Amino acid sequence: MEGQTPRGSGMSMKIIYFMINGKLERAEFRADCSATEVKELFRAAAEAEPHHILKMYNMSGTVVNISPRLEANSADSCYRLEVVASDLQSVAMPPELEKMECRLHQLERKVIEDMAKTPEIICELKNQVESFKKKLENVEHLGWMGLLREGNHRHSKAPPKARASHLSVQEERLRVRMKFLNMSSLQVTEEVREHLKTPTFDNWQWEEAEMLVLLQVMYTDLDFLTAFQIEPEALQNFLFEVYCHYNNIPFHNFQHCFCVTQMMYGLIWLTDLRNKLSRVDLLIMLTSALCHDLDHPGYNNVYQINAQTDLALRYNDISPLENHHCAVAFGILAKPECNILKNLSNEQYKLIRGGMIKCILATDMSRHNEILNKFKAMQPVFNFTNKEHKEVLMKIMVKVSDISNEARPMEVAEPWLDCLLQEFFNQSDTEKLKGLPVTPFMDRDKVSKPSSQTSFIRFVLLPLFTELTKLFPCLEQHILEPVRRALEYYSDMEKATKEEEGAKP
Structure with a gap:
């Protein structure tokens, strides 16, 4: 080289x-x-x-x-x-964090030294053992599947990266919190702020603490702190608690939460919704995006209902996951130190709570056609001052943000597909293990990477994105064209795979 x-x-x-x-x-x-x-x-x-x-x-x-x-x-x-x-002001690193980082550096050096002395075959074996160990550690969240029934069982809410370190969940959270608070008074450059408003933003280049800082920037730059008298400390506590309530699972984790919120933020700027909707509406949409998958267990509603899990029983098989996400969100807001809505009137609070519940429940894909058809019907006469029109648009915006990965550059989007398939295959494996109906599009024996995307893009993404683009033509180049290119990419991949299989003896 x-x-x-x-x-x-x-x-x-x-x-x-x-x-x-x-x-x-x-x-x-x-x-x-x-x-x-x-x-x-x-x-x-x-x-x-x-x-x-x-x-x-x-x-x-x-x-x-x-x-x-x-x-x-x-x-x-x-x-x-x-x-x-x-730096806006000098921030000293807490002694606890200094000790922790020092210990991490020592461990890292030791690992590198040991690996240098270890034969290659042993290194490979060691990696396989570590990988299997992480899988076993991941069973903590199986309580939602009905495999663990302890009443007071708490499952891990650490983000994916936490498992890769030698830190416990609590230590990792402390590390992220300290780093976030130390960086929260820093001034993010205008270049980064502008990039944050675009669908091309690359989430893979940012650590959890940095993403928390960027979420704080979103709330600040939309003027929410001033408009709703949100105390900076309450916002930081709220964002950190949201981070803590996303689980260590392949796809529906804190990074996914950040991506959905960032896409919502970008769409607000690209479509000039700041001048079309009220500040309350914007707060509802951004906070719904942030909270839309809180405490997701990694197994979808179909699984919850078929396995008769605690969530399905609690919510009578009606959008169990989405109802749970809402409940967790307002549980966080019920903590005085995290309540970013505490300075609002009762009327404003009820409006925001009702709006968030509607937006988060709209992310249940079983309601996709119902919501899209409503939006289609009102499209020719859409009116931003019409309450019903506005509510359906807000649901559509959250839905688009939730499934927007294919609107991003391929190098950002494709790793997300790998994460999603991993989560899907985990579910179908468990369904087979428990003798439950196997979800067809999650079966590792029947689904390939390209085949999983071509149908989804053709029948879900394109119709949804096309309708939104009719209302906001500027989105054609930003989200519709990238999705069309993604369909072409995966269609070519699927065709090549079939040709390769057909050529085998």
């Missing part, structure tokens, strides 16, 4: 050229460096503090991950390094 030179130790070195503050710099590190060491190297080059947010951009302006896997380059194809959040 260009930019790599051998050293006496036999370990190759990676050379990275990058611009910082208008000056060309060169960084050199071993290929076996830890992610922390690489980030610290660039943090030093940027003269950034530990709580600042760094981002690296390639020649095309796309954010790239700062890690040992960073692709070596030349001076002609240098990266651009920026501090995207600058």
Whole structure:
């Protein structure tokens, strides 16, 4: 690889050229460096503090991950390094967090040393054991499936990344909370703020604490704090509690929550809804997107009903998951320290509560055609001042945001499909294990990656996105065209797969 030179130790070195503050710099590190060491190297080059947010951009302006896997380059194809959040006031890192990070660094160094001494076959075996161990740890959330019946059982709500570390769920949450609070007073750059308003935003480049900061930016830039007298501390507590109530499952996790909320935020700006709907309506839509999958167990409504889980029994088989998401959301808001609605009148609170319940219940896909047909019927005479028209539009906006991954760039969208299929296959495996009806589009023996998408895009996404685009023509280039390209991509993949299978003897 260009930019790599051998050293006496036999370990190759990676050379990275990058611009910082208008000056060309060169960084050199071993290929076996830890992610922390690489980030610290660039943090030093940027003269950034530990709580600042760094981002690296390639020649095309796309954010790239700062890690040992960073692709070596030349001076002609240098990266651009920026501090995207600058200090407003000096924030000291708590001693507990310093000790925790120090311990993590020690463990990371030890793992790297041990791996260097371990034969390759043992390393592979070790990885397989770790992978299986994570699967076993994941059974905590099976209580919602009826496999665990302890009345006071609490299941994990840690995000996916928490399991990858040596920290407990509580320690990981503390780490995220401290990092979020330390960064919450930072000023996010205008470039990032503008990018946050677009469907091309790449969620994979941001950590949980950074996503919490960006969610805070959304509430701030839509002027919700001023309009509804929301205290910054209450907003931070609310956002953190929402983060804690998303589970460690492949798809319906905190990152999905962030993506849906970010898409809703982008659509609000792209369609100029700030001048078409009231501030209360915007708060309802954004907060519904944020809370729409709270405490999702990773098994859909069909499973809940067939398995007669506690959720299905509690909600009489009527949208059990969506009713649960609503209940968890208002449970969080019932905590005084998290109540972002506490300074509103009773009338405003009832309006927001009613609106959120309608929007979140609308994400039940069994109601998809009902809601879409209503929207189609009112399309020719749509009126933003008509209460019924407005309510259906708000449901449509939340629905579009919820299933909008294919409107994103392929490199952002495709990993999400892998996560979704993993969650689907987990469900069908469990259905087979328990002798329940197997959901056809989740059966790993019948579903392929392209086949799972072509029908969904053709019969669900395109009709929905087309109707919304009729009301907002500007969305054609932003969400409708990318979805059409995704259909073409997966159709070609499906065709190639069939041809390959047909050519086999």
